[in-house]
Amino acid sequence: MLRFFNLQKGRSLQHSGVRWTLNFNIGMGHLSSMFNGLARSFLTRKGKNIGNGDGREAAEAMAKEAKKNDLILRSSGVVNIDGSKNFASVFSKRGEKGVNQDSFIVWEEFGCQEDMMFCGIFDGHGSWGHFVAKKVREWMPSSLLCNWQESLAQTLLDPDVDLESDKKHQTFNVWRHSYIKTCAAVDRELEQHHKIDSFQSGTTALTIVRQNIFVANVGDSRAVLATTSDDGNLVAVQLTVDFKPNLPQESERILQCKGRVFCLDDEPGVHRIWLPDQQSPGLAMSRAFGDYCIKDFGLISVPEVTHRHNRQRPICCAGNRWEEVASTETLLSISWLRKLVDVFLCCEAEFKAVLIMGRDPSQICKPPLDRLIPELLDRAVKALDICNAVSSGIDSVRQYQKFAEIAVSALEQKPMDDGQVKRARKALNSLLTAMKVDDKEKDFKGAERTWSFGRRGNTNPFHKERAARYFRSLSMIIAKNWSASKQIQAMSSNLVPPRGGEPTGLALPVYVMSSVMVFVMWALVAALPCQERSGLATHFPIPRQLTWAHSMIGLQERIGEEWKKKEKKGSVGLLEEMQRMEKLALNLIEFADGFQFPGETEKMEEVAAQVAELAEIFRKMGEGLVPLQAQIREVFHRIVRSRTEVLEVLDHAAKISQPTT
Structure with a gap:
């Protein structure tokens, strides 16, 4: 378990399974311009113009000076120098495969600029992976600094560049060109290094320059941005794409270079890149430094460089357990x-990146996507309605929690008398009654439903504005005749796998995303109180020959079997905490019915243990239900944003495809 701290506000963000992270908090002071006179001073050193050699020498001298002044961090810990408005913390933990092959660096005052910080993580692989990662960590910052100075100088001295009117664009171009040159140079140097065998070993690299946020990604490490939601919670926003061999653009390049991409039988869903005629090397990423045995067959070290103008907290993560x-x-x-x-x-997030980022809009308007994309968008609308119903169901569970809390409060009294037992029995009876109410009779906050995208067919401006307010606030109003089971059935009715040559294009990612969406919504409906679930399907067809589907099918079968058992009893849901709460409530009611003061010692000890277990359950509910409801709201808004972006792309594609007159 890792915890990322923001010392200024005392908040933390947790995520399990990530092997190491880097987090820095950006101060709220004014950022100095990258285009300033200080950069010009880097062009000369001791009265000489800097060429490639002198520039590298100057950059390495800056690195030595930074180490001397404790501005560089290369081990788990924090760096926070006096007077700095930046804060960075780093943590690394060895995985289960032996040597820790992770390396990282934080360089405060990068390039001798007070408002600039360089951060990098390098995840090695192969028998020499830890050496490769350390060497890339050593070379990259100095090389990047040298190339940045050179690119910056050329931009400053170019009379055709108008910095005042196009400053942001030129800033990004400087960093992008610098990163591309740096990664190419580092990969060449690594290949020529005679003391490190990087033929079948390599490393990923994810780096961030904090002057604004410039991110360069080579491999499958991940950067996320910790932002603050409206309710004050930290929310993670993914900044990078994990470059896996099965991504359409990556797979296309690998196949064109005669490489192969497939999963091993004992690793379903883990796509790897292989040589044309050998079962080697089996890399699980499509971009990396080193690994020269596969460089001619589709593996590249070209970085994806992106820019984010944001003063929140970027977090870099290396490891393969996010998914x-x-x-x-x-x-x-x-x-x-x-x-x-x-x-x-x-x-x-990854699907949206695959579908629309850097892609010609006309591609998603061609068959079969001209049919599959609208079907996916229709499922998204239905998923929004389920999010509303599930969030309302969480409110019901929180009411059960209150009944349990009343019962626990009464039964924890010492000594326990008849009055306390009667109070507990009343609360427990109310709890069981609420949990046994038939879905059809449950009052879900109103008799009228607000559609996920506003009321349909209403042209009155006043009503449009009111519908927009409902939409922004994630209204939970649902019609009495709305059915969760029918909604799930509608989402899965036309869910069919790609046919013929479709799996090689975007049709397969669309199908995968649709399947994931249907499964997640189905699991939420089965677990939590939700309106009208009679006849909820216990499975939806997923072809077993698809390797990624094995785990989903297994979960589906387990949940389906549980639903069949519980549906006959009129259970309010399969949520594990609710089932335990129901069982304990029945036992405690049985105790209350036969209670006579002062009670038998052995029986009282047994009851005390059950009360403690019930107290632990509602404590966990108190800790988990509010964040879960916040996540459901985030799903709602994420689907809305993605749907809007896809519709905009489709609209743009339709406009450019119209014949000109």
Whole structure:
């Protein structure tokens, strides 16, 4: 478990399974301009113009000076020099495969500028991976600084560049060109290094320059941005794409270079890159430094450089567990559901990147995407309605929690008398009554439903404005005749895998995203109180030959079997905490019915243990339900934003495809 601290506000962000992280907090002071006179001073050193050699020498001299002044951090810890408005913390933990091959660096006052910080993480692999990662960590900052100075000088001295009118664009171009040159140079130097065998070893590299936020990614490490939501909670926003071999643009390049991409039988869902005629090397990423055995067959070290103008907290993560729902969590517990929703948010972000980022809009308007994309958008609208219903169901669970809290408060009294037992029995009866109410009779906050995208067919401006307010506030108003089971059925009705040659294009990612969306919504409906679930399907078809589907099918079968058992009893849901609460409530009511003061010692000890267990359950509910509800709201708004972006791309594609007159 890792914890990322913001010392200024005392908040923390937690995420399990990530092997190491880097986090820095950006101060609120004014950022100095990158285009300033200080940069010009780097062009000369001791009265000489800097060429490639002298520039590198000057950059290395700056690195030595920074080390001397404790401005560089290369081990777990923090760097926060006196007078700085930046804060950075780093943590690394060895995984289960032996040597820790992770390396990282934080360089405060990068390039001798007080408002600039360089941060990098390097995740090695192969027998020499830890040496490769350390060497790239050593070379990259100085090389980048040298190339940045050179690119900056050329930009400053170019009479055709108007810095005042196009400053942001030119700033990004300087960093982008600097990063591309740096990564190419580092990869060449690594290949020529005679003391490190990087033929079948390599490293990923994820670096951030904090003057604004410039991110360069080579590999499958990940950068996220810790932002603050409206309710004050920290929310993670993904900044980078994990470069895996099965991404369409990566797979296309690898196949064109005669490389191969497939999963091993014992690793379903883990796509790797292989040589044309050998079962080697099996890299799980499509970009990396080193690994020269596969460089001619599709592996590249070209970085993706992006820019984010934001003063929140970037977090860099290396490791391969972001996508996993931890197997140690109890199925359908609150913590399990939270991780399931987290997985969905990660999948949604990566899918959107695959679908629209850097892609010709006309591509997603061609068959079969001209059919599949609208179907996906329709599922998204239905998912929004389910988010509303599930969030309302969480409110019901919180009411059950209050009944349990009353009962615990009464039964914890010492000594326990008839009055306290009667009070507890009344609360427990109310709890069981609420949990046994038939879905059809449950009052879900009103008799009228606010559609996820405003009321349809209403042209009155006043009503449009009112609908927009409902939309922004994530209204939970649902019609009495709305059915969660029918909504799930509608989402899965036309969910069919790609046919023929479709799996090689974008059709497969669309199908995968649709399947994930349907599964997550179905699991939430099965777990939490939700309006009208009679006849909820216990499975939806997913072809078993698709390797990524094995784990989903297994979970679906387990949840489906539990639902069949509980539906006959009129259970309010499969949430693990609710089932335990129901069982304990029945036992305690039985005790209350036969209670006679002062009570038998042995029986009282047994009851005390049950009360303690019930107290632990509502404590976990108190800790987990509010964050889970916040995640559901985030899913709602994320789907809305993504749907809007896709519609804008489709609209743009339609406009450019119209014949000119």
